[in-house]
Amino acid sequence: SQTIHQWPATLVQPVGSPLSLECTVEGTSNPNLYWYRQAAGRGLQLLFYSVGIGQISSEVPQNLSASRPQDRQFILSSKKLLLSDSGFYLCAWTPGREETQYFGPGTRLLVL
Protein backbone atom coordinates (compact mmCIF):
# COMPACT_ATOMS: atom_id res chain seq x y z
CA SER A 1 0.00 0.00 0.00
CA GLN A 2 1.01 3.60 -0.48
CA THR A 3 2.20 5.82 2.33
CA ILE A 4 3.28 9.44 2.46
CA HIS A 5 5.78 10.85 4.92
CA GLN A 6 6.60 14.39 5.93
CA TRP A 7 9.29 15.72 8.19
CA PRO A 8 9.86 17.34 10.46
CA ALA A 9 6.49 17.16 12.23
CA THR A 10 7.00 20.51 13.95
CA LEU A 11 9.49 23.31 13.47
CA VAL A 12 10.16 26.63 15.18
CA GLN A 13 12.37 28.97 13.17
CA PRO A 14 13.47 32.60 13.54
CA VAL A 15 12.55 35.19 10.93
CA GLY A 16 15.13 35.30 8.16
CA SER A 17 16.30 31.73 8.60
CA PRO A 18 16.20 29.13 5.78
CA LEU A 19 13.65 26.34 5.50
CA SER A 20 13.61 22.85 4.07
CA LEU A 21 10.60 20.56 4.38
CA GLU A 22 10.60 17.11 2.86
CA CYS A 23 7.86 14.84 1.59
CA THR A 24 8.27 11.30 0.29
CA VAL A 25 5.77 8.81 -1.06
CA GLU A 26 6.20 5.04 -0.92
CA GLY A 27 4.50 2.27 -2.83
CA THR A 28 3.76 4.10 -6.06
CA SER A 29 5.55 5.54 -9.04
CA ASN A 30 5.19 8.78 -11.00
CA PRO A 31 2.71 10.39 -8.60
CA ASN A 32 1.53 13.96 -8.88
CA LEU A 33 2.75 15.82 -5.79
CA TYR A 34 1.38 18.94 -4.11
CA TRP A 35 2.37 21.39 -1.38
CA TYR A 36 -0.36 23.25 0.52
CA ARG A 37 -0.28 25.72 3.38
CA GLN A 38 -3.07 26.09 5.89
CA ALA A 39 -2.88 29.20 8.10
CA ALA A 40 -4.60 29.07 11.48
CA GLY A 41 -8.37 28.87 11.00
CA ARG A 42 -8.03 29.19 7.23
CA GLY A 43 -8.53 27.01 4.18
CA LEU A 44 -5.96 25.12 2.15
CA GLN A 45 -3.78 27.26 -0.12
CA LEU A 46 -2.10 25.40 -2.98
CA LEU A 47 1.55 26.46 -3.19
CA PHE A 48 3.17 24.13 -5.75
CA TYR A 49 2.42 21.01 -7.69
CA SER A 50 4.54 18.64 -9.74
CA VAL A 51 3.68 16.06 -12.39
CA GLY A 52 7.21 14.69 -12.69
CA ILE A 53 10.88 15.00 -11.78
CA GLY A 54 12.07 18.57 -12.19
CA GLN A 55 8.58 19.79 -13.20
CA ILE A 56 7.23 22.38 -10.78
CA SER A 57 4.22 24.65 -11.14
CA SER A 58 3.87 27.58 -8.77
CA GLU A 59 0.45 28.82 -7.78
CA VAL A 60 1.38 31.69 -5.50
CA PRO A 61 4.33 34.09 -5.95
CA GLN A 62 6.19 34.29 -2.66
CA ASN A 63 9.49 33.59 -0.99
CA LEU A 64 9.01 29.81 -1.15
CA SER A 65 10.31 27.39 -3.75
CA ALA A 66 9.85 23.70 -4.45
CA SER A 67 11.95 21.00 -6.03
CA ARG A 68 11.44 17.39 -7.06
CA PRO A 69 14.85 15.77 -7.26
CA GLN A 70 13.47 12.21 -7.35
CA ASP A 71 10.22 10.65 -8.52
CA ARG A 72 8.76 10.26 -5.03
CA GLN A 73 10.43 13.16 -3.23
CA PHE A 74 9.12 16.70 -3.01
CA ILE A 75 10.95 19.47 -1.13
CA LEU A 76 9.70 22.88 -0.03
CA SER A 77 12.32 25.52 0.65
CA SER A 78 12.86 29.11 1.58
CA LYS A 79 16.03 31.18 1.80
CA LYS A 80 14.59 33.64 4.33
CA LEU A 81 11.45 32.96 6.34
CA LEU A 82 8.84 35.63 7.06
CA LEU A 83 6.44 35.77 9.99
CA SER A 84 3.61 35.18 7.51
CA ASP A 85 5.13 31.82 6.55
CA SER A 86 3.85 30.29 9.78
CA GLY A 87 1.26 27.60 9.22
CA PHE A 88 0.51 23.96 8.67
CA TYR A 89 2.28 22.64 5.57
CA LEU A 90 0.71 19.67 3.89
CA CYS A 91 2.06 17.46 1.14
CA ALA A 92 -0.38 15.46 -0.96
CA TRP A 93 -0.16 12.96 -3.79
CA THR A 94 -2.36 11.54 -6.49
CA PRO A 95 -1.79 8.37 -8.53
CA GLY A 96 -1.10 9.98 -11.88
CA ARG A 97 -4.25 10.94 -13.77
CA GLU A 98 -6.61 10.63 -10.82
CA GLU A 99 -7.84 13.72 -8.97
CA THR A 100 -8.29 12.21 -5.50
CA GLN A 101 -5.52 13.57 -3.30
CA TYR A 102 -4.11 11.85 -0.23
CA PHE A 103 -2.44 13.97 2.39
CA GLY A 104 0.63 13.44 4.50
CA PRO A 105 0.64 14.10 8.25
CA GLY A 106 1.84 17.70 7.80
CA THR A 107 4.53 19.94 9.25
CA ARG A 108 3.57 22.65 11.69
CA LEU A 109 5.86 25.66 11.22
CA LEU A 110 6.07 28.58 13.60
CA VAL A 111 8.19 31.55 12.57
CA LEU A 112 9.15 33.86 15.43
Added chain:
Amino acid sequence: QKEVEQNSGPLSVPEGAIASLNCTYSDRGSQSFFWYRQYSGKSPELIMFIYSNGDKEDGRFTAQLNKASQYVSLLIRDSQPSDSATYLCAEGWANNLFFGTGTRLTVIP
Protein backbone atom coordinates in the same frame (compact mmCIF):
# COMPACT_ATOMS: atom_id res chain seq x y z
CA GLN B 1 -10.72 31.51 -10.66
CA LYS B 2 -12.69 28.66 -9.14
CA GLU B 3 -14.61 29.42 -5.98
CA VAL B 4 -15.92 26.90 -3.52
CA GLU B 5 -18.10 28.30 -0.78
CA GLN B 6 -18.90 26.68 2.53
CA ASN B 7 -20.60 27.97 5.64
CA SER B 8 -17.84 28.10 8.24
CA GLY B 9 -20.20 27.12 11.02
CA PRO B 10 -19.94 25.97 13.67
CA LEU B 11 -22.74 23.53 13.04
CA SER B 12 -23.94 21.73 16.15
CA VAL B 13 -26.12 18.62 16.09
CA PRO B 14 -27.12 16.19 18.84
CA GLU B 15 -25.76 12.68 18.82
CA GLY B 16 -27.82 10.40 16.59
CA ALA B 17 -29.13 13.23 14.40
CA ILE B 18 -28.44 13.86 10.72
CA ALA B 19 -25.77 16.46 10.02
CA SER B 20 -26.11 18.29 6.71
CA LEU B 21 -23.10 20.09 5.25
CA ASN B 22 -23.39 22.19 2.12
CA CYS B 23 -21.06 23.56 -0.51
CA THR B 24 -21.60 25.68 -3.62
CA TYR B 25 -19.27 26.11 -6.56
CA SER B 26 -18.91 28.69 -9.31
CA ASP B 27 -17.89 26.72 -12.42
CA ARG B 28 -20.76 25.00 -14.23
CA GLY B 29 -18.25 22.86 -16.10
CA SER B 30 -16.81 21.20 -13.01
CA GLN B 31 -17.23 17.44 -12.95
CA SER B 32 -15.77 16.09 -9.72
CA PHE B 33 -16.26 16.91 -6.07
CA PHE B 34 -14.66 15.65 -2.91
CA TRP B 35 -15.37 15.69 0.81
CA TYR B 36 -12.54 15.56 3.33
CA ARG B 37 -12.65 15.44 7.11
CA GLN B 38 -10.01 17.22 9.16
CA TYR B 39 -9.67 16.70 12.89
CA SER B 40 -8.10 19.52 14.85
CA GLY B 41 -4.33 19.51 14.38
CA LYS B 42 -4.42 16.70 11.82
CA SER B 43 -4.27 16.48 8.05
CA PRO B 44 -7.38 16.09 5.86
CA GLU B 45 -8.60 12.59 5.11
CA LEU B 46 -10.82 11.65 2.21
CA ILE B 47 -14.42 10.71 3.01
CA MET B 48 -15.77 10.29 -0.49
CA PHE B 49 -15.99 11.75 -3.96
CA ILE B 50 -18.88 12.21 -6.37
CA TYR B 51 -18.94 12.77 -10.12
CA SER B 52 -22.56 12.20 -11.14
CA ASN B 53 -25.76 14.03 -10.34
CA GLY B 54 -27.72 12.45 -7.52
CA ASP B 55 -26.76 10.62 -4.35
CA LYS B 56 -23.81 8.43 -3.48
CA GLU B 57 -23.86 6.49 -0.22
CA ASP B 58 -20.99 5.05 1.79
CA GLY B 59 -21.94 3.77 5.22
CA ARG B 60 -23.32 6.63 7.29
CA PHE B 61 -22.24 9.19 4.68
CA THR B 62 -24.22 10.34 1.64
CA ALA B 63 -22.89 12.83 -0.88
CA GLN B 64 -25.41 14.66 -3.04
CA LEU B 65 -24.56 16.54 -6.24
CA ASN B 66 -26.86 18.91 -8.07
CA LYS B 67 -25.08 20.32 -11.10
CA ALA B 68 -28.00 22.47 -12.22
CA SER B 69 -27.97 24.34 -8.91
CA GLN B 70 -24.19 24.04 -8.50
CA TYR B 71 -24.19 22.62 -5.03
CA VAL B 72 -22.86 19.52 -3.36
CA SER B 73 -23.76 18.35 0.10
CA LEU B 74 -22.71 15.74 2.63
CA LEU B 75 -25.17 14.05 4.96
CA ILE B 76 -23.96 12.22 8.03
CA ARG B 77 -26.57 9.89 9.51
CA ASP B 78 -26.57 8.81 13.15
CA SER B 79 -23.96 11.47 13.97
CA GLN B 80 -21.41 10.48 16.62
CA PRO B 81 -19.18 12.65 18.81
CA SER B 82 -16.25 11.22 16.82
CA ASP B 83 -17.66 12.97 13.74
CA SER B 84 -16.81 16.34 15.32
CA ALA B 85 -14.31 17.85 12.90
CA THR B 86 -13.98 20.36 10.08
CA TYR B 87 -15.36 19.15 6.76
CA LEU B 88 -13.72 20.42 3.58
CA CYS B 89 -15.43 20.45 0.21
CA ALA B 90 -13.22 20.43 -2.90
CA GLU B 91 -13.79 20.81 -6.62
CA GLY B 92 -11.57 18.94 -9.04
CA TRP B 93 -10.14 20.47 -12.18
CA ALA B 94 -7.13 19.55 -14.32
CA ASN B 95 -5.46 17.37 -11.70
CA ASN B 96 -5.89 20.02 -9.03
CA LEU B 97 -8.35 20.40 -6.18
CA PHE B 98 -9.83 23.71 -5.13
CA PHE B 99 -10.90 23.70 -1.51
CA GLY B 100 -13.51 25.58 0.44
CA THR B 101 -12.59 26.95 3.85
CA GLY B 102 -14.47 24.17 5.62
CA THR B 103 -17.42 23.78 7.97
CA ARG B 104 -16.79 22.96 11.62
CA LEU B 105 -19.17 20.31 12.93
CA THR B 106 -19.74 19.59 16.61
CA VAL B 107 -21.78 16.54 17.63
CA ILE B 108 -23.14 16.98 21.14
CA PRO B 109 -23.39 13.80 23.25
